[in-house]
Every structure is written in C-alpha cells, then in structure tokens.
Amino acid sequence: MSGADDRSLKALIAEAGLRLTPGEARRMLELLRRDPTRVEATIFDTMWSEHCSYKSSRWVLKQYLPTESPWVILGPGEDAGIVRLGTHDGVEYALVIAHESHNHPSQVVPVEGAATGIGGIVRDVACMGAEVVGVMDALRFGDPDGARGSTVREIVRGVVDGIWQYGDALGVPNLGGDVFFSPRYDENCLVNVVALGLVRFDRIVRSRVPEEARREPYVLILVGKPTDETGFGGAAFASAVLEESAEGQRGHVQVPDPFLKRVLLEANRAVLDWLHREGVVAGFKDLGAGGIACASSELAAAGGLGMDVDLDRVPAAREGYPSEVIACSETQERFALVVPERVADRVLQWYNVTFALPEVYDGARAAVVGRVRSDSRYRMLRGGLPVCDSPVEVITAGIEHRRPERPRPRGGAPEPLPPVHDHEALLRKLVGTPNLASREPIVRFYDTEVQGRMVIRAGEADASVMAPVPGSKLGCALTVDGNPWWVAADPYWGTAHVVCEALRNLVAVGAQPVALTDCLNFGNPEDPEVFGDFGRSVRGLGDAARALGPDGPGGPPIAIVSGNVSFYNEGSSGRSIEPSPIVAGLGVLDDWSVATTGALKRRGSVIVLSGARQDRLGASQLRHALLGKTDGSIPDLDFERERRRIYAALEAVRRGLALACHDIAEGGLAIAAFEMALGGYASQGIGLQIPISGIGDPPGMSSEARLYSEAPGFLFEVSKEKLTDFLALFERSGVDATMVGRTLEEPRFRLLDGGRPLVDLDLETLARIHAEALAPMVE
Template identity: 80%
Template sequence: MQQLDNAHILPLSGQDEQALAELLQREGLRLTPGEARRMLELLGRDPTRVEATIFDTMWSEHCSYKSSRWVLKAHLPVESPRVILGPGEDAGVVRLGVHQGVEYALVIAHESHNHPSQVVPTEGAATGIGGIVRDVACMGAEVIGVLDALRFGDPDGPRAAPVREIVRGVVDGIWQYGDALGVPNLGGDVFFSPRFDENCLVNVVSLGLVRADRVVRSRVPEAASREPYVLILVGKPTDETGFGGASFASAVLEENAEGQRGHVQVPDPFLKRVLLEANRAVLEWLHHEKVAFGFKDLGAGGIACASSELAAAGGFGMDVDLDRVPASREDLPPEVLACSETQERFAMVVPERVAERVLDFYNKTYALPEVYHGARAAIVGRVRPDKHYRILKSGQPVGDALVEVITAGIEHRRAERPRATAPPAEPLPPVEDHEAFFTRMVGRPNLASREPIFRYYDTEVQGRMLIRAGEADASVLAPVPGSKLGAAITVDGNPWWVAADPYWGTAHIVAEALRNLVAVGSEPVALTDCLNFGNPEDPEVFADFVRSVRGLGDAARALGPEGPSGPPVAIVSGNVSFYNESRSGRSIEPSPIIAGLGVFDDVSVATTFGIKRAGSVLVLSGPRQDRLGASQLRHALTGKTDGPLPELDFDRERRRIHATLDAVRSGCVLAAHDLAEGGLAIAALEMALGGYEAQGIGMQIPISGLGSTRPESRLYSEAPGFLYEVAKEHLQQFLGIFERWGVDVTMTGRTLAEPRFRILDGGHTLVDLDLESVQRIHADALKPLAE
C-alpha cells in the first residue's frame, strides 16, 4: 500500500470519548464516537479526511439504512412473478407486457427530499425531482413521468406565512424543473397538518420505460476481469454544492436551518435534458455493439460513493484520480471533489477500448461543454481486479482501503417502546345544519380540489397521458407508442391514520393505493414506499416505525388476488427518511407514503370517476362505520384526530378490490371512485363534479340504511369502500360479478339530468345544492396557497 500523506490524516485513535466527539464536530462529521471507533477497526489505522467523509456519508441513515434495514428485510415482500429487479438497485423493474415481439418493463423509484425542501423550498424540491429522474435513467430507462407527495403545515395556523411560502416554493421547484426537463407530471398527493409546520415532506416518484432485455445494472460487469475498464464521469463540473447533503438529511433539522443552505444542491434541468438524450444515444450504441458496461447516477456521497458501489457490486476495486475530475474551480479540497453531491452527474464503467467513442458522444455529438460551462465527460478512474479502492490527488493516495471496507454496512438495533394507550375519544357533537357543514367540508385544505397546485404541472409533454390527476383515482398512460399496453400509477398516505395506529393506518394506505389502481381498471403489480418518521433514537418513534413496516408488509401479502397464500403485491423500491424533527423537539406525524403501480393488457378499458350519463344507478361497496378516528369529520368537529380507525378486514378488502377490477374490465362500470378522506360525501361530490363539468349532470344519494346510526357517520366515515356508477342495462352483470367474489353491495342513488347534488336521509333532504356553486368552493379553496 502506498504511503498516505500525513497532512490528510485525522488523528482519531487514542482519543477519549469527549475529545473524539469534539474532534468529529470540528471536522463537520456526524459520525458518533462509537461509529468512528468502528471505522478505525475496519481501516486498522487513522483515516484520511476523504475516508472519514466517505464513512460519514455511507453510514448516514440516508445511505446506510443502519436503523431500518433489518426491519425492512424482516417484513417486506419484494418478489413476485412480475418483478424483474427489486430493492438493491437504484430503482425497481416490473414487467409491463409484450408489443411486436419485444418485452417491455416499467422502472420505478421513490425517494424523499425533505430537509432540503424545508430549508430552500424551490431548489430542494427541484433537486428532488432531478435525483429521482437520475435513479430511473441510470437503469437504462426513458423517464416517462414523475409524481410528488407533499406534506405541509397548517396553512391557517400560527405559522401560516412560512408554511404558505414553503408551499409556493416547493410547487415552483417541481414544475419549473419537470417542465424544463420535458417529463410529464403524473399526479401526486397533498396533506396539511400542524405537525409539518417545521418539517415539510417532499416525496418524489419517477416512472420509466425500458426494454426488458436492456435493463442496466449499477455494477462493474464481469467482463472487467478479461479486459481493462475505465470510470467515466459525465455531466456538470464538480463544485461544493450539496457537500455533506446525506449527513444533513440524516439529522434533526437545526433551528438555524437557513445556515444549512450549502447542503442543498443547485439544479439545472436544461443540462439534465441534454444529458438524458445523450445517455440514451450512448446506451443504444453500447447495446448495439454488445458492450458490457455499468451505469450509476451520482447522488449522496458523490464520486466516492458511486465509484466504490459500482466496484463493490461487481466484485472489483477501483482507482479514482481526483486531478482528472472536471471541477468548477482548482482549489477544491480532495474531500469535496470526492464526496460533493453536485447535481446532474452520472458515472459509467466501460472497456477502455470504447472510452474515446463514449467521450465523443457526450463532448462532441451532444456538446456538453457548450451546454454548460465546464460540463463534459472525462475518464477519472480505472477498475482494479484486486478489490482495492484508492482515491488519488496529485499522484498521492488520499484514500486507500479494500472496497468492502469502504462499502461495509453498519447496523443499529434501536430500542422500542410502544406509546401509552390513548384515552377514549370524546363523543362527536351532532351536526345541526348538514348543508352548511357540507360546504365547510368541501373547502377544507385536505378535501379541496388540488387543481390549483397541479395546474402548474405539464402533463401533456411526451403525449402518453390518457387520464390525468384529478380525473380518476390513478393517472393512466400508454407507455409504448402504438401499443394497447397501459400503466396506472398513484401515490397515497394519511399521517393522521398512522399516528392513530401505525400498523392499521399503514395497512389502510396500502389498501387505498390498490383501490385507486383497480378503480381505473389496472391490475396492481407493485408498490413502492417512502417511510417518513421522526428521530429513530426515540424508542416511541422507532416502535411506530416497526409497527408501520409490519402493517405495510402484511397488507402487501394479504391483498394480492389470491391472498396470503399467493404472490404478494411486491414492494420493489423505496426509501426511509428519519430525523424529520426540529430542534424544538417537535416531530412530524409518522408518514409512510405508498406508490402503487398497475398495468393494462388493453388500456382502452380505463375509466375515470366522473359520472357519465343521467339515469344511471349508484352502487356502494363497503358499509359505513361509526369508527371515526383520525377522520376529517372528527377534526372538523373537534380539532382532534384521536379515536379508533375504521376496521380493515384483509380478506373482505381483497375480494372487494378484485371484484372491482373484474367489474371495471368487463365494461359494466361507467365510473368508480374509492372512499377515503371525507368518505362517501366527498367521493360522491367529486364524481358529480366530473359529470357536471363534462355534461351538466348531477347526483342524488339517499343514505338511510348504509350501516351507521348517525347521518354524519354515513356521510363522512372513511371506512374502505367504493362508489360506482352502473348503467341500468349492466346492473345484473355487475351484481353477478360481486356475488361471485362474495362481496355485498348496496344500490344507493342515481344520476340526475340536472346539475344538482342532493343527499337524502329518509324523508329529509340534508343537502341540495347547485353544482356550480359547490364547484367554486371546492376549486378555489387552495388558490391562495399556490398563487
């Protein structure tokens, strides 16, 4: 081993606990003293600054999953016949179908960018989109869409001004980056709650399309044992932006968060757009020439982490020469060059014999240096056969270890303490004026139209969208031009449910995602998760996390078409985001956010939730319950979110979900909508507004006999279920399908030729409103937040 330069060594060994902690803090490292001693054991010596920075990044919660990995492995199903690649790569890969003899696959990734978006909302959200797009692109896929699940504080509470500023900044970052990139926004999810006042959540999903035989792996290929391979760095010149970003994302958000702006990367969607086009050309050429290669995006930990992971995954080593790294300026320290998280970069390992051709693609054909000053592709390293990993600066090693030492994981088995049993929830006060209360509910932030937010997003670019956000429970697109194959995607979460009961709240979210997919007629094939929680060092927080993951895994197994004895709806990608807590000690509500992916053999069966014609029958599946914990109704009446959640019977819900899929695909359902936040009343209104906007028709619903004693429970219970519009001539066919699945349904209303929305209870009219006036309330409520 070549001698390390003493000027770069950190003298950690021989320090007592306090002195070691102080030294780590002075160096800007978030390693604990115990983790630093483990690093010393692995290296057998004091580390260099570069090595310490690499371990600081690789052992952050963001990268290492040191608190969560064992929980995820113990509880989550990751395999099914549809899955090509599950967790472990940058994105999951799922079979779509065959068109003209070619099998296609969908690539999906799911990440968080929470802390950066709280500190610098526009840049934080934009770089979240940029990172998730890279995760899909480096699998060899064309990126065909993004989604965003957003959690904000109370827009009318004591911190209303900063909350609203963050809302506007995040929305701006998402649309400005996505629109400039030329990638459509497929939808998303928004939820407001005071517990997000100091910690917003920005979770992002990206979807891609790839030929199944051209999925790219993030590893040095086996062919590197037979000929020389080099490492090529592609994209923006390395700078100091984003340095320490992974560690920043893995700690409690400081009170002086404004001082942490340097941890947030700087986005450039126009450069990214050229990079994606150049990548496709390079990958197409490499496939055509039958060249084995590896490809990976640069995210957390920058060059050092990407190169060491490429090497370790393939069973090789690597030399990285920092003098060859294109940089924004000459005086960047080695640890910044090695570990900065500068945006818009990729790493590729290719045979040395084709390297110049690859460089020409980027630097000449696509002229990266002319697109952005200093951008280019450059050879910055070489693959080694001996599993040794070295980082060189000025010809001297500033990092030198076995690659398995660099990429060695670390695990923390955190303490768990279940939360104390909550006292019984107080009875709800009665609703005296149902029509006035209904109009209040329609304008609540968590029930109002999301159109003021997603109106900024470009959904039409690429020309694949068939059903857009706000038109149905899931967005639907035709990924393969000229093919009947289709895909549906949704993203869901309800932090109040999970705060009330982490296990059942998370299971309910999985069920909702699957209901959304089948409501449009797609077969659910995969899930992804982003698990957002507070400080895992708090035993109650960690106990919530473990229960939530158990609920996620159990629901994914139980709700497949054959139940727990058959294949699950596999979880193919995801992310854990801990430390969503401020220095004041205020933590977010536990917030697992689930994306669901569905497929169509024939996308022409897809349907929206807007009612289609007057004189149809409205049918309800799923009895209304008096269990109103964590509901929008309880919060509206009491300001609280306590109480028991609605019951969820896995077998009954599975049969309801798959009966719905059969009914929609049979063509006997004109419209379908799942019941979730706001229950039957809000679902029915959204269906009615869809019909009103298209054809000027309305709806009448009698609610007597729907399984609950109080009218407000029947109207606003968030118990799982569906509301369907069925043409009279197809009613018997519809009922027969549900009878075969053993699912009860109730005919509960009809569509009207006039634009009215009526709710009846026995001989009483509870609500009778003109749809035009209701639409204005529903559509305008969020405008002050987004404009």
C-alpha cells in the same frame, strides 16, 4: 484517533465537521485497522449517514417487507426497482420505478429543494437504461391557517414552483400525487417523489461493474456538471434534525439544472444505444448522496472488483477543492459510466462533441476519472498519492443500529363529536378545507401532456394511466397514498389501510396492481416511541402487501420493489412529524382502453356502494373539521374482505360493467360522491342523489357516520343495462354491493335521509368553493 476515549473522539469528529458517533468512529478504525485519512473519514461519515446506510431501518425492512413476486425483475438494492410490463411486437418491456424523499432541502430552499428531488429521482430511473415517462409527488405541508401559516404558504408555493420548473423543463409528465396538510409538518414539510421509467428487457443497464471487466480493462467515466462544493455534506444534512435558523444551512443548497439534465439524458440515450449496437456491456449509475465516492465504490463492489479514482481528473468548477469535497460533494446532474477502455474516447466524443456539453453548461463534460482494478481494492488518488485506500467491501459494508421500540401510551377517551345540525353548511365548509379542496390550482402548473402518453391524467381519477409504448395496448397506472392521521392513530392498521387505498386506486382505473414502493418518513429513530411507530408501520405495510396479492395470503404478494427511509423529520421545537409512510402503487393494464375516471358519465344510471360504513370517525376529516382533533379509532380492516372487494372492482372495470369507479377515502362517502358529481357536472351538467337511509352496519348509526366514515370502499356508477351483471359479479365474489343512489338530469347534489334532504345544493356553488380554496396559496 486510535486509543482516544469517547470525549476526545467526539472532539476530533466535531473538529472535522463530521457527524459519526464515537461508536461508529471505533467501528471505522476496526475496519480500516488504522487511523483514517480525512477523505476516508468523510466517506464513512457520508456512507454511514442514515440516508445512505439505512443503519436503523435495514434490518426491520428486511425482516418484514416482501420484495419478490412473479412481476418483479429487480427488487430493492439498486437505484430503482424493475417490474414486468408485457410484450408488444415481440419486444418485452419493463417498468422502472424509484421513490425518494427530499424533505429537509425543501423546507430550507423550497424551490431548489423540490426541484432537486425531481432531478434526483429521475436520475435513479434513467441510470437503469430507462426512458423516464412520469413523475409523481406526495407532499405534506403544515397548517396553512395555523400559527406558522405564513411560512407554510411560502413553502407550498416554493415546492410547487420547484416541481413544475424542473419537471416541465425536463419534459417528464407529472402524473399527479397527493397533498396533505397537518400542523405537525409546520417545521418539516415532506416532499416525496416517485419516477417511472420504461425500458426494453434487453436494454436494462445495471449499476455495477460488469463481469466483462474481468477480461478486459474498464474505465470509469464521470459525465455532467463540473464538480463543485454544492451539497457537500448533503446526505448527513438529510439525516439531521432541522435547526430553526435557515441561515445556517446554506452550504448544502444544491443547484438543480433541468436544462443540462435534458441534454444529458439525450446524450445518455445516444451513448447507451450506441453501446448496445456495438455489443458493449457497461455499468451506469447516477450520482446522488455521497457523490463520486458512493457511486464509484458501489459500482465496484456490486461487480466484486476494485477501482482507482483519480481525483485530479475530475472536472471541477474551480481549482483547489479539498479531496474530500471532490470525493463526496453532491453536485447535481452527474452520472458515472463504466465502459471498456477501448471505447472510452468514442463515449467522450458523444458527450463532449456531438452533444457539446461544454457549450451547454460552463465546465460540463465527460471525462475518464478512474480505472477498474482486478482485485477488490478501492483507492482515491490525489497528486498520485492515495487519499483513500481500502478493500472496497469495507467502504460499502455499512453499519447497523438495533434501536429499541416502545409503544406509545394510549391517550384518554376521545371527546365525542358534537351532532351536526346543518349538513349543507358542513359540506360547504368541508369541500373548501385544505385537505379536501380541489388540487386543480396546483396541477395547472404541471405539464401532464408532454411525451403524449397520457390516457388519464392527474386529478381525473384515482390513479393516472398511461400508454407507455406507442402503438401498443399495454398500459400502466400509478398512484401515491398515505393518510398520516390514520397512521398516527394506529401505525400498524393505518399503514395497512394506506396499502389498501393504493390498491383501490389502481383497480378503480382498471389496472392490475403489480408492485409497491414506499417512502417511510418518520421522526428521530433514537426516540423509542418514534422507532416503535416505525416498526409497527413496517409490519402493517408488509402484512398488507402479502395479504392483498390477487390470490391472497398463500399467493404472491404485491412486492415492494423500491423505497426510501427518511428519519429525523422534526423541527427545532423537537416535535416530530406524524409517522408518514407514503406508498406508491404501480399497476399494469393489458389494454389501457378500459381505463375510466371517477366522474359520472350518464343520466339515469345507478350508484352502487361496496364497503359498509363504520361508526368509526377517529382521525377523520369530519373530526378535524368539527373539533380540530385527529385522535380516536380508525375503521376496522379485514384483509380478506378487502382483497375480494379490490379484485371484484378490478374485474368490473375491466369488463366495462362500471361507467365510473371512485375509491372512498378522506371525507368518506359524501366527499367521494361529491367528487364523482363534479366531473359529471363539468362535462354534461348532470347531478347526483343518494338516500343514505339504507347504508351502514349496524343500521342505527348516525348520519354523520354514514356520510363521513372513511371506512374502505368504492362508489360505482353503473348503467341500468349492466346492473344485473355488475351485482352478479359482486355476489359471486362474496363482496357486498348496494344500490344507494342515481344520477340526476339537473346539476344538483342531494343527500337524503329517510326522504328528508340533508343536503340539496347546486353543484356550481359547491364546485366553485372546492375549486378556489387552494388558489390563493399558489397563484
């Protein structure tokens, strides 16, 4: 390779089946100071994929995202972030959270792709020593009624199947998530997954060779499925544009197995317990992208030591795999453990005898495959000879690309919305559109109850709430959000709104926001406009996270503790997805019993609105329903006003001043009110009436804007007895709060304007349209 020009380098790289650019190949030669072996070239190719290296994004993320706060124990950098939960019975607990995408595999093999996504994120959390207590997924699909609707519907069905088949079998409750449909996901769906874990402070395990390895011999144990060729090249696949022919992708299909995973997690639990009892310090890491090479080199580098990995000792599904396949394949359901040599046999016994891995899966087992070195050299051996030999920091050094950013040209003046003559017909239509219809047909496949920790489950409120520690008052809440139309309309403010929505969802259930994670899904970063969207989106995310901490811009931020960047989300037509930052919000509750849902609870209570309606209907669900367009201007956002509103709502829910609280998001006030009415109708047959005359600023705005503006805000249900206290709290916080309606004895949904009913429908009819719209796609 040395001395080759760009063209012959390109040819050499292509011949080896790699995706490095000539520039990257030169950098590799510079670092190695010689030609690479095939294994080394494959390792660099994998480690320098966008997926593993964050080569385009890292410097942007580092510059703009806050990652530290008093709640954070461990920020981004390892497999998952760790956040303080609280103390119960003298034991300190923490929450572990990770957030990933599994987009391309889900487009190609939806069931296995989505399942592998769940499997991977669960490993990320488990390898910190945590018990995985929940998963959540954010799904973005194409237009189910569009030109490629048939394929889209196949993918929806497959992804939902993959999620339930893996998660339910693993025994991890599904905490919900969100689903958004838009034509720009036709050729490239998004499957983002979040996993949440619970761990005692004193049981956190790090993904690194421990300090103790400087004082006694440590070995590397590989445990799980025997290594095979599945997923070889997977990281590079995740970083490539999808080609039209799904036929060509089959070598990358990873085969998930929740059954083996469940047994592995049980065995891990027993092994980590035993190591803890014996006072042995271990390092633990999951095997994901880049396989053994990535996991072992990162474990070593994080501990500042080197490692020898003997590829001949890796249990393989069959004989004769090339070294680079053993080194880099992404075979699922594997973990790597670094332990003192003196306990290695005992650890192997736990896995291979006590939990009988070889009987559970053909060829599964734990085996010693490597040894920690006292220097910082990293070697892989085959037949006793090195097939990779380099200082470990060279392997893990990474690479950086500074991509140019260019703002997108602004579109022309948006076409005005036609006036709405029949609001009842409009509402009936809207509640059955894919983006606003009930998620119930999907959620009914997901096990929300396993582990018995649930307090408020998917679909009941704006966030899910759990009681993670049995017998304790400590609670946690999780939500995931991201409105791609808004971000496409304005990457900076659209992303800032996403953060606000996540926080609103947390406080609506009475949870204090403590951390965020992000998965940033974009198109090809080599396109300056795509990278411009990315840069502005990250700035919006960072600014919002700093501005919305409980004490405002001077105080601690809501830190971003984990995340992922997914580029090259575009189909063969070259059309990229909408810029799609997806944000998960994590909250904690000192006492989970305050948590409540958004459903109406009582006859004769009052509805209060906080958050003025704005005459901005760009990128709204209404605009899409009336014109099929998603352009235009999105609502204004004032960070300080939003911060005060968010924390006033938190206090109201915590103090029990609100019977119900629901965030206003897609579909605006009308849809938020409808969703509140649905729950009250289901449990007690009550209804809701809202006169909209008094709403809006300026007062003269159209009924369409009052009803369907998606400007940030909340609706509350407040009992008459608590109304004075409720309003006083908001006044003291300097936040608007207006009485806008009341609950009804009868199950009707009424929206009045100047005494004239715009909508007066029975809830049964609306509920049926809403409930059944998505059913044909999954049932």
